[in-house]
Amino acid sequence: MIKDLPENKVKDIAIAVALEKESAESKIWYVYLINLKNEPIxxxxxxxxxxxxxxxxxxxxxxxxxxxxxxxxxAFKVIEPIDEQTFGLNNEYWLSYYIGKNIYDKKFIFLPESIVDVNFIRLPVVNKVGVMIL
Structure with missing residues (x-):
């Protein structure tokens, strides 16, 4: 039964959107998976x-x-490029992974207009400027 399953909480894992390159004509953005754990996933x-x-x-x-x-x-992995035109939408990333034989999953959602300058931080591990959800 579902009540008998262990509650595997996702900790020390982030999804981030970072500004990769900027020119007068355009900005290039990428979505990253960041593993802040001291073990691989x-x-x-x-x-x-x-x-x-x-x-x-x-x-x-x-x-x-x-x-x-x-x-x-x-460590981190580049998930995908993201177009600025989608920043007005909900951008959802559903993550699942294993540590040993245990499975973990979590949904990360960047709400409309959340990827803006006032929310920028220096992203850990990636060392770029962007918005991060833990």
């Missing part, structure tokens, strides 16, 4: 999708899936 699966409203009409992006066999301790 394995069989990492991430699904990403955007949804919300734009100009009063419902909008959904494609669902993308990403797989990483291992993300090392205190």
């Amino acid at each position: 394995e069989n990492v699966l991430i699904t990403s999708r955007g949804y919300g409203e734009k100009d009063g009409k419902p909008v959904k992006t494609s669902t993308l899936r990403h797989m990483f066999p291992v993300v090392g301790q205190r």
